[in-house]
Amino acid sequence: MTDAAESAGGRPLIVGLTGSIGMGKSTVAKMFEDEGIAVFDADAEVHRLQGPDGALISAIEAAFPGTTGPYGVDRKALGAAVLGDKAKLTQLESIIHPAVGKARMAFFAAHQNDDMVVVDIPLLFETGGSDMVDVVIVVSAAADQQRARVLARDGMTKERFEQILALQTPDSEKRARADHVIYTGATLDETRKQLRKIVKKLRQGLAQRHE
DSSP: OTTGGGTOTTSOEEEEEEOOTTSSHHHHHHHHHHTTOEEEEHHHHHHHHHSTTOTTHHHHHHHSTTSEETTEEOHHHHHHHHTTOHHHHHHHHHHHHHHHHHHHHHHHHHTTTSSEEEEEOTTTTTTTGGGGOSEEEEEEOOHHHHHHHHHTSTTOOHHHHHHHHHHSOOHHHHHHHOSEEEEOSSOHHHHHHHHHHHHHHHHHHHHHHTO
16 A cells, blocks of 8 residues: 555545544544545445435345334444344445445545545455555554543443454554554644644655656
């Protein structure tokens, strides 16, 4: 993925944004949007597909009876049905991932004239998504900060947090595989400074490509 800015000719530079639960990835994604860079939010797309009248409701109900209702997928019930069961999780992913992939391709088509786009994918490494991007940015924070943030969420328990972590690539490995890392342990201004520095570097690479 290194030097990808020099090899993405004819289309936008595709930046993969990822990070473990509680690391601040959603905040960083919003900062990219604030910089005028289009962001494809995989989680938001999943919510849409699983919401009222969502395209995946019938398939999910057939595979996991009792996990949907008039308001779409009951995320708590579905989570309970698959959490800790890799076979069931894989089955659910086989329903969701193709639909999200189709939406992502439509996003790319809509932004084909942009210089850069961001795909916000929580499980970028776990699903092999890193192969489709030019640059990987990992959002990270200290483990104690991550833990405090996640356990402060409504309905979160220590057990569930540990189960989620077990399904995710360790933060240390994500950072080792990243082209750039944005740390969110300090202030929002400091996080934004890191982001802008990376964007500037990427755009400099794009400018060199067009010279």
